[in-house]
Amino acid sequence: MTVAAHARNLEQTSMAPSIHYQVALPNPSSHLFEVTLELLNQTSAILDLKLPVWTPGSYLVREYSKQLQMFRAEEAQGQSLPWCKVSKNHWQIDSGEVTQFKVCYQVFAHELTVRTNHLDSTHGFFNPGAVLMYIPGFEEIETTLTVAPPDGWAVTTALPPVEGQSNTFRADTFDTLVDSPVEIGTHSLYDFDVLGKPHQWVIWGKGNFEIERIIADTQKIVEVEAKIFGGLPYEHYFFLLHLSAGGYGGLEHKFCTSLLFPRFNFRTTENYNKFMCLVAHEFFHLWNVKRIRPKALETFDYDQENYTDCLWFCEGVTSFYDLAIPMRAGIYDAKNYLKLISDSITRLQSIPGRRVQSLSESSFDTWIKLYRPDANSKNAQVSYYLKGELVALLLDLLIRRESGNMRSQDQVMQEMWQQFGKSETGYTHAQLKSVFESVAGVDLTDFWQNYIEGTVELPYDEFLNPFGFYLKVETTDEAPPFLGVELNPVTGAAIVKTVIVDSPAHHAGITPDDQILAIDGFRVRASQLNDRLLNYQPDEQIQVTVFHDEELRTYTVTLAKPVPTAYSVQPLDNPTPEQIQLGERWLGVNPKTLGL
């Protein structure tokens, strides 16, 4: 039965409006999806259609409609209907007395990321929010989606199939549709069960992975996360993996996740662990942010930015867990876990923006800042992923300390799940704080003001010491005196990408986009800069020659002391029995046996 015939059948049984989408890909090499939207039993004389400007989980207005072309509208007999554009993503049809019509358009799909669309001769992938229009007022009605693939290509999506109709799926709301990416092609499917429920790895592209190992480790991750939340809130789930030359990313959904990973990054332990952290991260999101949502994301507005100051909880806490869960699952040990935390601390402490932007501000302004880095980002911004992960660590340690390790961040997640996640009721920042306080058993007003709403430096030792650890600050002998520039890694030439605020380069007047040519009259290339600086001492003056917008300039720069190159979480030399006991309960092993 065709979609239209199915629709007419429905029409006979019900006069309620109904929407049917079809996505065809008659010529994959053209990168064009051919989209048809049929609307039946509508009674408006003027009808609005909109394409989302963003998709949940990726907080940037991506202007999906820039890829839309060849829009047309017609009534059932094929007569064109008049239409106009009202705004960048808003079409209006003069439907008059017509109750049944369809619109057709093409969407160009040549961007392989987890939040965009990709179509070529090897496969098709689309995020419905980036392809399918919605009709304001009709977001809550059930829709069907038919995908028309070339011969031999299969369709995989989390949407339930409509029985008896090939490649046709049902979505109870537009939100469900948006949350269900579609993979079309000859991808590999690998089935496995966890806790009696069916799961799948769905993989497009070749790579040096071992599927048995991935499945075994995924099963452990799913089990550990299910234990935190007390079960799995779905009947089936799949992990969609796109393997490519160098892309990296993940996007969470309620019943699946899309992952993008470099195809040859499965061999080394470090890269493999990074992959499993990504798996743990996106899977954790099926609770945290897909079901446990901030108030501002309770109902999605696809037309504009959805502002919330809670993304540090959605993403930072999830990042905290993406490091902890592989350890709990036995994929890596506590020593490696502490190393990953140390690496995160090293990254955060190298970002001057941590003193400028708070976690709340970083969350709220993600729409204009985090996804749009520029020359000043490092000086003025902090990632709510990175700082959020470390603040979550401190909160975890605080709760453990206050409760004698009887409680942890896990109880916060359980409480958030019970209070907000199960019913998908949005939470406010105040409600979030009070859940943390109820689990910790202490007032967290100061903590919030300092580390979440403020920019006070994170006091790592205060939280690590009770567990028998401290933060070691290291500066290697090979660290050159501090100049304070970061170079653009792409160009090969020594083009300044960022000038660190308050650095010698900043005080001397060097600016982003300057091309460094020479130090003290001798040419220096990008790859030689650090090595050349090793010839000098802190407080020594050097002459730095640059092209500044094609003009040759020489600056006098007074070098400073080397900055710390690494921070590492280390066990205290002489911990008390209490510290050892707390540390052991935190990490699951005696800190003395870590070999740090």
Ligand SMILES: [Zn+2]
């Ligand atoms: Zn995330």
